[in-house]
Amino acid sequence: MKRFSLALMLLGLTFLAAAQEKPRGDFQIGLQGGASFPLDTYKKIGETKTGFFGGLFLDKYFKGNKFGLGIDARFIQNGINKADSFMFANGNIGTxxxxxxxxxxxxxTFGPSYKFTKNSFHAEIYVRGGLMMQNFPEYTTTLTYSNPLSTANYDIxxxxxxxxxxxxxxxxxxGLRLNYNLSPKIALFAHVDYVQTFGTRFGSKPSRFTIEKSVEHTPIDPKVGIKGGxxxxxxEVRIQENTLHKSLxxxxxIKFIFGKSKKATEPIKNEPIVETIKPQINKKDLQVVVKDKQTGLALSGVTVSINGNSLNEKSITDVNGQAQKMVSxxxxxxQIIGEKNGIKTPLLTLTDEDFKTSSSVIFKExxxxxxxxxxxxxxxxxxxxxxLASINTVLTNTSSKNNISQTSDVQGKFIYQLDAQSxxxxxxxxxGRYSQTxxxxxxGLDRSKTLxxxxxxxxxxxxxxxKWVLKNILYDFDKSDIRSDAAIILDNVVTIMKQNPSLKIELSSHTDSRGNDKYNLQLSQRRAEAAVNYLVANGIERNxxxxKGYGETKLLNRCANGVNCxxxxxxxxxxxxxxxxxY
Known part of the structure; x- marks a missing residue:
């Protein structure tokens, strides 16, 4: 690796020398950046997301200014899709x-280039070969479940x-690069190219990202869980899958072009030589603030990445939306980018122009x-x-029945993202614990006003x-059928009973004082029995x-027969x- 890096440096110096001593073709230096789109197995097996890249290139064109050789050095980063925990009746799958x-x-990389020019526009086709230094993620997905016989953990x-x-x-x-010359020395460009690694080993080490997994043949029913094993x-036999890097x-x-040079003329006698002094650009502090686009509110918990000029820093925004301040x-x-809940902000690029202000701090939103x-x-x-810390919570979409879980942090806090109109x-x-549903x-909430x-x-x-009252469990008038909204509440009772096998309960129903006393007693008994039958149908032993229906015999307030309430x-x-x- 050291030899390869040294070779690149020597080649770059050769290009510079050629640009100065043999001005037959252009020499150019470009700064580039943009989006990296994973393809094929790199996206499927690596579970990669769209990322970003940045870097520079050098090209030296020869006589005729059509053919040349170039060097490309770049940094590429792709995040991965993090798996949500999957909860089922007697266990979970977590990563x-x-x-x-x-x-x-x-x-x-290093390789040939070809350029076609017409007026202020020119197009370049380039092919490169070289070395990629890769940094891989590491993770383990574990299946955990318990039954009356044992508790088991399997890395799947x-x-x-x-x-x-x-x-x-x-x-x-x-790839292909399309350029527009702002002047003979400066051009703007857009480009698209394909990157792929090759081979299975490099030296004595494997060179591909590899996972090993157990293949699921029968999905786990969230309500039933794992009954056997x-x-x-x-x-039983795991398989291995691997992937090369494949990305578009x-x-x-922007690039800077150094063309043919003319011999310097001797200064005229007695004519003063004017020396141009470039203004010095000082170091500055950098403060990045992240805001919610739709409400304009400061956004906490955003991971902000700042990369460039030997700086590679990450920090998380505070309650004021401020990332860690970069000093001097x-x-x-x-390049500055933020990410929260798998969604990234647009890429912000900081240039030398931002350092030319009179302020000692650069503020960017x-x-x-x-x-x-x-x-x-x-x-x-x-x-x-x-x-309370370390309490497992479950969020369920009542329409799709999809659920995700999260454990409250040391401050007892948990955070979920909620779809609109749901x-x-x-x-x-x-x-050993219970909560209301x-x-x-x-x-009815307006996202532009509420975050x-x-x-x-x-x-x-x-x-x-x-004892506790089950909130939000309702019956239709004069009926004892379990409604779909009441079933959601009773599902929580099913979970509590399954988690605590020694638990025995009385489930009672109560009415208000209006109506016939005897009828109210019968109606409440039917409603209590309907709720118990629902629990039995979902796997809870009847014993x-x-x-128990109490009718209007256990009123909580003054509203007895004849009282106006x-x-x-x-x-x-x-x-x-x-x-x-x-219990």
Whole structure:
């Protein structure tokens, strides 16, 4: 590698010398940057996303200014799609990312170029070959489940890289560059090219990104889970898959052209020689602020990357949307980009012009455009009122039934992204504890005015004799059928019962005082039995459940027969309760 880098340096110096001593063709230096689009197996197996690249090139054209040789050096980065956790009845599938979730590559190539010129426009075709230095992600996807016989963990997918997660490989580059000359010395260009690595090994090390995984033959039902064992859903023999780097790169930039030079004329006698002194550009501090594009609010939790001129820094924005302040950075070209929830901001390029202002600090704003709402929740102890850390929460879209889970952090906070015009439920899913099924909706919210939706999720411990009212469980008038919205609430009770096999409960139904006392008692009994039947139909043993209808015998307020009360006061008495009989 050292020899290869030295060869590139020597070749670049040769180009410079040729431009000075043998001015038969143009010598040009270009700065480039743009988007990198992964292709084929690199996108499928590597699970890569659209990324970015930046770098420079040098070309020396020979007599006739059509054919030449060039060097291309660039940095390419592609993030990867992070897998969401998959929760099922008696376990989950989760992925542990052990380093940065991206492919990061340094590409050095050398090869011929051809140029066609017409007026201020010219096109270049180039082919290069050389070396790519690769940095791979490392992760493991684990299947965890428990049943009455055992608790098991299986790694069903993991990366098979060198311990350093680095590799070198031979690489090729070919593309087209379209240029427009602003002056004889400066041109703007746009280009597109294809990059691919080759071979299986470089020296004594593998040169391709490789994963090993278990192939699923029968999907896991989220409600049933794994009843038997691991082999009921996955093949026993794992397979290996690997991929080369394959990407299409599209970008733009500026280049500087050094053509034929004339011999310097001797100064006229007694004529003063005017020496041009270039103004010195000083170092400056850089402050980047990220805002939500639709509301203009400062956005926290955004990962901001600043790359260029030997600087490669990442930081996360604070509550004021500010990334870490860069102090005394040298003038040059820098690329700034932010990312949150898998969505990137537009790429911002900082140039020497930004360093020519009188201010000692360069302020730059970038805008993040995620059309979803952000749910900021907190898990707290329903008795003590203090926030609880490490509580598993589950968010479910009530229309699609898709769910994702997240564990609250050390401050008891959790964050989800919510689609517009949708309804959701949020519930704690933790053995030995229970929570209400809270309803969250984005229907009727204007994304241009609202970014955050908040929720406080009370979490209580299960204990003998404890009881709670099931919120948001409703019945149609004079009916006992379980409605679809009530089924969502009872599904949470099913989960609690399965997580706590020793738990026995009484599920009771209550009415308000209006109507016939005897009829109310019968109606509440039918409703309680309907709820118990729903739990039994979803896998809960009947001997763990008691259905009890109390009618209007356990009113919570003054609204007895003949008392004039509001609808809200009557509603407080129409409830479904759970009481812990044994735990």
């Amino acid at each position: 542990n990312y052990k380093n940065e979730t991206r492919f990061q590559d340094y590409l050095f 997918k993991y990366t098979v890289n060198d311990a350093s997660n680095k590799a070198n490989s031979w690489a090729g580059l070919g 691991y082999l009921d859903h996955y093949n 790169n599209a970008g733009a930039g 950075i040298a003038p040059g070209t820098y 970038i805008y993040h455009d995620d059309p979803r709402f952000t749910l900021v929740g907190e898990t707290f102890d329903c008795v003590k009122g203090v926030n 309804d959701f439920t949020v519930v704690a899913n933790q053995q 809270e309803l969250v909706s984005t229907k 955050y939706v908040t929720l406080k999720l009370g979490v209580c411990e299960l204990s003998n004799g404890s 763990r459940l008691i259905a 509001s609808e809200e006061e009557h509603q407080a008495n129409r409830r479904t309760e759970i009481k812990v009989l044994n």
